[in-house]
Amino acid sequence: MAAEKKQAAKASRVRLFVDAPIAADLELKLESAQSHYIGTVMRLAPGDTLSIFNGRDGEWRAAIAGLKRGACTLKPEAQARPQQASSGPWLLFAPVKSSRTELLIEKATELGVSALWPVTTQYSQSKLAKPERYRAHAVEAAEQCGRLDVPKIQPLAALTAVLEEWPTDRRLLFCDEAGGPPVLEALEALVAGPPGPWAILIGPEGGFSAEERADIRTRRFSVPVSLGPRTLRAETAAVAALSLWQAVLGDLRLGN
Amino acid sequence: MAAEKKQAAKASRVRLFVDAPIAADLELKLESAQSHYIGTVMRLAPGDTLSIFNGRDGEWRAAIAGLKRGACTLKPEAQARPQQASSGPWLLFAPVKSSRTELLIEKATELGVSALWPVTTQYSQSKLAKPERYRAHAVEAAEQCGRLDVPKIQPLAALTAVLEEWPTDRRLLFCDEAGGPPVLEALEALVAGPPGPWAILIGPEGGFSAEERADIRTRRFSVPVSLGPRTLRAETAAVAALSLWQAVLGDLRLGN
Structure with a gap:
């Protein structure tokens, strides 16, 4: 052979x-x-x-x-x-235990995120973040799925600090476990509006605190949605939200 | 304490x-x-x-x-x-290596499938199926996500045999790696039609053979769709397809 x-x-x-x-x-x-x-x-x-x-x-x-x-x-x-600009959203997530975070990185890369941003929240453990390993998983997933780039990995930051410095033209799909309008309806209502960049925020295990939720929901760039009646693990929620975003606003709209 | x-x-x-x-x-x-x-x-x-x-x-x-x-x-x-009837679709999948299949079971359960059906295809390995272990993963995921039932696990069967005995009122969302119309468009076109039960078919690693694809596509109950330009792993494809199905036809339509 x-x-x-x-x-x-x-x-x-x-x-x-x-x-x-x-x-x-x-x-x-x-x-x-x-x-x-x-x-x-x-x-x-x-x-x-x-x-x-x-x-x-x-x-x-x-x-x-x-x-x-x-x-x-x-x-x-x-x-x-030829190279194409990466048009996918950013994904903000609170690192969970490492095997699950690695899955989240892999799947978000397959679904076309342009950047991965680990954030700390009131109920999440910052010491779980391993940005140095995230890159290796993102590279492997990019090689496997056929995309032309590797999502950027942002350094770990406190969610509150990230929101304070937020680029206000970038909308934030806030997947709120405590409830919200159906995600498809919310996204489709925005298709006709001005185009612009997006990010998706997935909650930590244990959810956001009431204070955090109120803070996120009142930001002008925030689009709070529900991912349905069941409690999804963080990586499942990430895949669900990204799939729906890509289907309404991204490259799953096009078929192939 | x-x-x-x-x-x-x-x-x-x-x-x-x-x-x-x-x-x-x-x-x-x-x-x-x-x-x-x-x-x-x-x-x-x-x-x-x-x-x-x-x-x-x-x-x-x-x-x-x-x-x-x-x-x-x-x-x-x-x-x-109170108990509610499980209204989610069936999921037909070709077992991949066991850690990935266990993830697929877990995530499909979180996203409300009513039944999980492992099938053999021309390019998949039947010996990877472990229906006896699938149940344990489905139970654990059902406990965690808050659903009121555990999806039924069907015994492993050849895809061709499953299609021959198919209940023709049940539509089959065929996620075809070789391409098709955008999944959201295909599902939304069917919202207005007569309601009825559904199943989702995810391809094996290595895809379907040309002969299998032609067979599946020509069945009257088949709804072929594309999940976008990137190659998704089987468990990613399952979550993406289920999320979209639930968002258009299932309980993600409702918010919470």
Whole structure:
């Protein structure tokens, strides 16, 4: 099998994020973990091709130019898809225990968020935030789902501070466990209005305090909604809210 | 703390599914895992109350009547919520690796599916199905999210056989990775039509074969849709499709 692969170069389904400029014939040296993945895990060989993207230069087909002792070099051959601006909303969330937060990061990336913003609330534990690990999960999900960029990870901040500095042209879909109008109705009422950027705020386990809820609801940019009669876990709520936002205002409107 | 709890009986936030009839003053003996949970994990004491439901008799407040050597008996005191018929769709899915399938079960339960139906497809591995474990995850999610029943778990079956025996009045939202009309548009076009039961079909990792797709699409009950431009993992697709279905046709329409 390995011998056969060395003889017949092939187009693999491997797709990697690289943190370097991509242009025709600009050779790229991969980091060791990616080189290991290509050579040892996926058993690709020089001449085989894969897809790469960096969030700026679109998606490229690249050929393996060299693969020795865990060091892989790639030669970009042709741009397969041009870069597109990321139009998804930000997602503000209170970190829950780490396996669940990693799921939230993965799923929000699949559903096209442009930025992930961990926030502390009165009932959430700030020490659970691991922004350094969030990036790795976002990169892996971006590679897997086919998007052309990796969502930005904001540093952990107190929700109250974030709201104070909020860019007022950005609407905030506030998923309020304590109740609100149906989310689809609220979003559809805003389709006809002026377009503009959005964010989604998902509550912590244990919910927001009454004081926090009142504060968020009275902000001019806030759009409070209900995600239905059942209590959703944070990552389920994130996927539900993002799906609905994308279906009404984003790229799920278009089909494919 | 333990002493204090024994003195002052309290209303706990514990919520348990019991597989027995519930009626006023009909004493219930819990199984040992639940008894352990109540006594050792949650440290409740005789006189404390909790919520119980069985999928038939609504939700009840019950008091701990006895708790000795890991055997707990409960005395139902009053019905807190009457039983409601489960109106959510069925979810047909091809089992993926078990941690991901368990997530899918959990999230589909949170989003109100009435039944979970594992199916084999041409590109899926039937040996991954563990219906005996699915039930435990569905029960736990039902307890956590506040629903009044546990989704039914169907035995694993070949997708082709399921489609042959399909109840033709039940529409099938076919989430087709190969493309289709936008899901929200497709669902909204059917809101005005005759109401009726629904199911959602999520593809396996690796997708459906061309032959399967053609078969599913030509069934009269099939409503093919796209979940957007990115490749979603099976459990993400399930949450997205269920959220959209509930928002257009189910109980997310209502807010709370």
